[in-house]
Amino acid sequence: MTAPPLEPRIAPERVGLRPFTPEIRDRLRALLGPEAVLAEADRLEAYASDETESLRFLPDVVVLPGDVEAVRSVLRLAHEERIAVVPRAAGTGLSGGALPVCGGILLSVERLDRIREIDPRNLVAVAEAGVITGHLQEAAAAHGLLYPPDPASLDSCRLGGNLAEDSAGPRSLKHGTTRRFVLGVEAVLADGSLLSTGGKCRKDATGYALGQLLVGSEGTLAVITAATLRLIPRPAATLTMILPFSRLEDAAAAVERILAAFDVTACELLEEAALAAVARLEPLPGPLQGRAAMLLLELDGEQAEELLTRAAAIDEAATALGAGEALVADDVAGQRRLWQVRRRVGEAVKTISAYKEADTVVPRSALAEVVLAARAAAARQGLTAICYGHAGDGNLHVNLLRGELAESQWEGRRDAAEAELFAAVVALGGRVTGEHGVGWTQRKYLRLALSETEIELCRALKRTFDPRGILNPGKIFPLPE
Numbered sequence: 001m002t003a004p005p006l007e008p009r010i011a012p013e014r015v016g017l018r019p020f021t022p023e024i025r026d027r028l029r030a031l032l033g034p035e036a037v038l039a040e041a042d043r044l045e046a047y048a049s050d051e052t053e054s055l056r057f058l059p060d061v062v063v064l065p066g067d068v069e070a071v072r073s074v075l076r077l078a079h080e081e082r083i084a085v086v087p088r089a090a091g092t093g094l095s096g097g098a099l100p101v102c103g104g105i106l107l108s109v110e111r112l113d114r115i116r117e118i119d120p121r122n123l124v125a126v127a128e129a130g131v132i133t134g135h136l137q138e139a140a141a142a143h144g145l146l147y148p149p150d151p152a153s154l155d156s157c158r159l160g161g162n163l164a165e166d167s168a169g170p171r172s173l174k175h176g177t178t179r180r181f182v183l184g185v186e187a188v189l190a191d192g193s194l195l196s197t198g199g200k201c202r203k204d205a206t207g208y209a210l211g212q213l214l215v216g217s218e219g220t221l222a223v224i225t226a227a228t229l230r231l232i233p234r235p236a237a238t239l240t241m242i243l244p245f246s247r248l249e250d251a252a253a254a255v256e257r258i259l260a261a262f263d264v265t266a267c268e269l270l271e272e273a274a275l276a277a278v279a280r281l282e283p284l285p286g287p288l289q290g291r292a293a294m295l296l297l298e299l300d301g302e303q304a305e306e307l308l309t310r311a312a313a314i315d316e317a318a319t320a321l322g323a324g325e326a327l328v329a330d331d332v333a334g335q336r337r338l339w340q341v342r343r344r345v346g347e348a349v350k351t352i353s354a355y356k357e358a359d360t361v362v363p364r365s366a367l368a369e370v371v372l373a374a375r376a377a378a379a380r381q382g383l384t385a386i387c388y389g390h391a392g393d394g395n396l397h398v399n400l401l402r403g404e405l406a407e408s409q410w411e412g413r414r415d416a417a418e419a420e421l422f423a424a425v426v427a428l429g430g431r432v433t434g435e436h437g438v439g440w441t442q443r444k445y446l447r448l449a450l451s452e453t454e455i456e457l458c459r460a461l462k463r464t465f466d467p468r469g470i471l472n473p474g475k476i477f478p479l480p481e
């Protein structure tokens, strides 16, 4: 597959910065050593994109600091010379957050990959920003513990990216997003000073929660180098069930009723078009064929027997709301098979045509309306919509697909459908991103969701943390005219 063309950069001067020069590159080499500074075209290419569809911006240089002092020295230099610095962890982001839209220095934390400590007495882990999320989960599991945040990308994404995006996953329904697990943050500020805030205390009312402010800050306030993270005991038993529905509205009503009455760890929805997409890759289990929607639920607890009893009660409640025959698995292989239907949607969408994913989030009671709004917005532009995601959190991923539409019409129609969709989402009480962040792609919708008062307060915080605006310029906020 050929790479999409490079996007035109924003001139650094437009955001009050200076262009990168070979002299800065040489000074970075002197600070970090030549092996930690990449400037060859083919090495830079590898850092020009993340997982956002069709976006590429080339950095001027990539630096790979191996410790916190090296991160500090890069920031001191960039601050002094007013050069853009874009933090990057694994580059799996879906809103273009790690893309160097003004060029400059791309600072990858991939070499800060030590789990400094698993502390079973206090149920915490201290891990660096470059640790792959799944590796932390494995290390916690070795102590009988769980680090619950479970973005689907957990085998490749890194903790720095998870904190910066406040990433979430199916289990966020029960346990909360990454934010809930952050007790302390170590970070380097724009001028190179070191911030170490919070720690192992589970309660802390001492002043502003600065660490929490960095969670979800998308690389615009500081470079996170490590975090102290809460762990929980690993549940002894889990159970997965799928409930098929012939009407989308019944599935949406079931989400509300089930979550009001039962302890559920994850509650995921696939609507008709998402089921059809998965069926292109593998036959659906019988009870799912020809259905308008399915819900996948995960339960956890201490006793397998209790989970079966809870599942039977949920099944009874769902049947009264129109659910068909439930599929239930409490063994590892069976659960994996059921999850497979949910996990393969993203891959299935990619096999159909060009697409754009919109990360919508609404109050749970508006789930069905979002799907209907997505279908209507897509149809008006000659596109199709495939909706699926974290129903329990009201967080549906709407994929707008080009289908047979001529390529020349795709961009304009896609953008029109997306704008209509987000206007509908906000009118339903929703926001313009639930877990993928504002980054580069969503900033045009920021004013739909935030008031001028909120935006100005956020800008003031940004100026306090980063007075010269060197950290991840061009992200979150609309650009100056």
Ligand SMILES: Cc1cc2nc3c(=O)[nH]c(=O)nc-3n(C[C@H](O)[C@H](O)[C@H](O)COP(=O)(O)OP(=O)(O)OC[C@H]3O[C@@H](n4cnc5c(N)ncnc54)[C@H](O)[C@@H]3O)c2cc1C
Pocket (backbone or CB within 6 Å): 050, 051, 086, 087, 088, 089, 090, 091, 092, 093, 094, 096, 097, 098, 109, 129, 150, 151, 152, 153, 156, 157, 158, 159, 160, 161, 162, 163, 164, 165, 166, 167, 168, 169, 170, 218, 219, 220, 222, 223, 224, 225, 346, 435, 436, 439, 472
């Ligand atoms: C297949 C797939 C499935 C996904 N599933 C989910 C999902 O279920 N839930 C979900 O929430 N997301 C999901 N994502 C999106 C993505 O994986 C998450 O946003 C993830 O947290 C990004 O981590 P990363 O290490 O790749 O960060 P990057 O993409 O490298 O960076 C993301 C943002 O964080 C900033 N950043 C990175 N490191 C630091 C740091 N050390 N300090 C300060 N800022 C930093 C960057 O500047 C950028 O703004 C998925 C992506 C893919 C490709």
